[in-house]
Amino acid sequence: MPNLEYTEELKQKYANLTRTVNEEFINIHPIQRGGILTPEAYRALIAYADGYSLCDNCLKGRIDKIENPPVIDFLKDMASYLQIENVMPTAAARRAKQIAMKVISERYPKRRVVIVDSLAHYTTYLAVETNNLQVKEVPNSGYSEYKLEKENFEATINQVQNDEAELPLLVVLTHVDYKYGNFNDPSPIGEICEKYNIPFLLNAAYSGGIFPIDCEKGKVDFIACSGHKSMASSGPIGLLGFKDKYYNDVMVHSKIQGNLTNRTFSNKICTFMGCPPVYGAPLITLMASFPTVVKRTQKKYVKEESKKANYVIEKIQTIKNLKVLGKLPKIHPLTNVETKCFEEVSKSHPRRGFFLRDEFKERGILGMLPGISKEIKFNTFGLSWDQVKHFTNSFLEIAEKYNLL
Numbered sequence: 001m002p003n004l005e006y007t008e009e010l011k012q013k014y015a016n017l018t019r020t021v022n023e024e025f026i027n028i029h030p031i032q033r034g035g036i037l038t039p040e041a042y043r044a045l046i047a048y049a050d051g052y053s054l055c056d057n058c059l060k061g062r063i064d065k066i067e068n069p070p071v072i073d074f075l076k077d078m079a080s081y082l083q084i085e086n087v088m089p090t091a092a093a094r095r096a097k098q099i100a101m102k103v104i105s106e107r108y109p110k111r112r113v114v115i116v117d118s119l120a121h122y123t124t125y126l127a128v129e130t131n132n133l134q135v136k137e138v139p140n141s142g143y144s145e146y147k148l149e150k151e152n153f154e155a156t157i158n159q160v161q162n163d164e165a166e167l168p169l170l171v172v173l174t175h176v177d178y179k180y181g182n183f184n185d186p187s188p189i190g191e192i193c194e195k196y197n198i199p200f201l202l203n204a205a206y207s208g209g210i211f212p213i214d215c216e217k218g219k220v221d222f223i224a225c226s227g228h229k230s231m232a233s234s235g236p237i238g239l240l241g242f243k244d245k246y247y248n249d250v251m252v253h254s255k256i257q258g259n260l261t262n263r264t265f266s267n268k269i270c271t272f273m274g275c276p277p278v279y280g281a282p283l284i285t286l287m288a289s290f291p292t293v294v295k296r297t298q299k300k301y302v303k304e305e306s307k308k309a310n311y312v313i314e315k316i317q318t319i320k321n322l323k324v325l326g327k328l329p330k331i332h333p334l335t336n337v338e339t340k341c342f343e344e345v346s347k348s349h350p351r352r353g354f355f356l357r358d359e360f361k362e363r364g365i366l367g368m369l370p371g372i373s374k375e376i377k378f379n380t381f382g383l384s385w386d387q388v389k390h391f392t393n394s395f396l397e398i399a400e401k402y403n404l405l
């Protein structure tokens with residue numbers, strides 16, 4: 001095979017990478033609502049789009065210490081917002097979890113089991129796996145609420161202690177799960193972790209930036225957030241928040257020395273390969289959106305967002321053979337609906353499972369999983385009330401068209 005060469009064809013292939021989903025459609029894709037940029041972030045994105053653009057005024061060789069633009073202030077403000085002592089940028093929430101697990105598994109090398117709730121995201125499992133640890137799941141209540149009970153966390157901790165003769169390494173709670181959008185209060189789990197002296201990691205990928213979070217109150221030792229999921233940022237960016245107790249475990253300075261050059265890099269942090277990999281666009285958009293994120297997580301706005309999801313739910317529950325899964329009323333607007341009604345239609349529809357997405361698309365709504373009609377996930381976060389109502393009416397219209405009302 002010859003090396004790839006520059007050609008007109010190559011140029012054309014990548015010439016038109018435009019995207020107008022959010023201009024042309026109401027986008028209800030669950031993972032996309034919270035990551036839509038603010039106008040401030042769009043402006044900052046243009047200014048800081050170039051590769052290492054954040055590093056113009058780097059005086060200390062560390063991205064977390066840059067004063068202009070105010071990265072150092074931002075990390076302090078974010079820490080104060082999350083009520084945790086330290087915050088460092090990471091590549092994503094998944095990376096934050098992976099780092100948290102790595103540093104505590106080095107602190108407690110005999111403890112190998114990570115307790116996770118049974119609605120945990122795949123990235124939680126992969127964080128466990130890539131650290132060569134073992135996973136132990138806390139059961140949920142199953143169909144149709146999929147609730148987590150604190151008693152089951154305690155029982156699972158006791159089981160691990162009995163089986164391993166060691167404490168579990170860590171307990172991970174998914175603050176809002178990706179499947180049913182259930183909101184789980186960290187405080188009761190944090191209290192149990194404190195009682196047993198087990199570090200507690202809150203996975204706030206779907207919640208940090210949508211809800212106010214108080215790590216102090218929740219007795220959270222580590223928190224993982226996702227800028228591109230829930231904080232109106234370009235990706236990839238996440239945050240790792242951690243208590244002072246773990247400061248030296250996380251902020252490990254480089255000690256290596258070149259054998260010929262004698263060079264050292266003692267200001268660089270090994271855990272983050274020197275600097276977290278967010279040298280321009282991702283971090284600047286997170287910073288630019290931060291004031292809006294602080295504002296939108298005030299009580300009155302949060303309540304309004306829950307109202308939108310509950311409005312849709314109330315109206316669509318008139319459809320036959322449809323069931324909203326997860327805990328109700330909704331707190332987080334990510335909603336999972338079991339739609340046996342639409343599945344039935346798909347069996348005889350020429351477009352099969354794709355018909356539902358087609359029907360919504362015709363009505364200007366995008367973000368349904370293609371080919372699946374037995375289950376719908378949607379997220380109304382940040383939609384205007386007009387859009388919420390149009391989405392609801394479209395839902396009902398489609399049901400009516402197929403005689404499901």
Ligand SMILES: *Cc1c(COP(=O)(O)O)cnc(C)c1O
Nearest residue numbers: 092093094121123178205206226
């Ligand atoms: C989306 C999601 C993640 C992944 O977030 P990244 O920042 O992309 O790593 C992790 N956990 C949960 C619960 C999620 O919903």
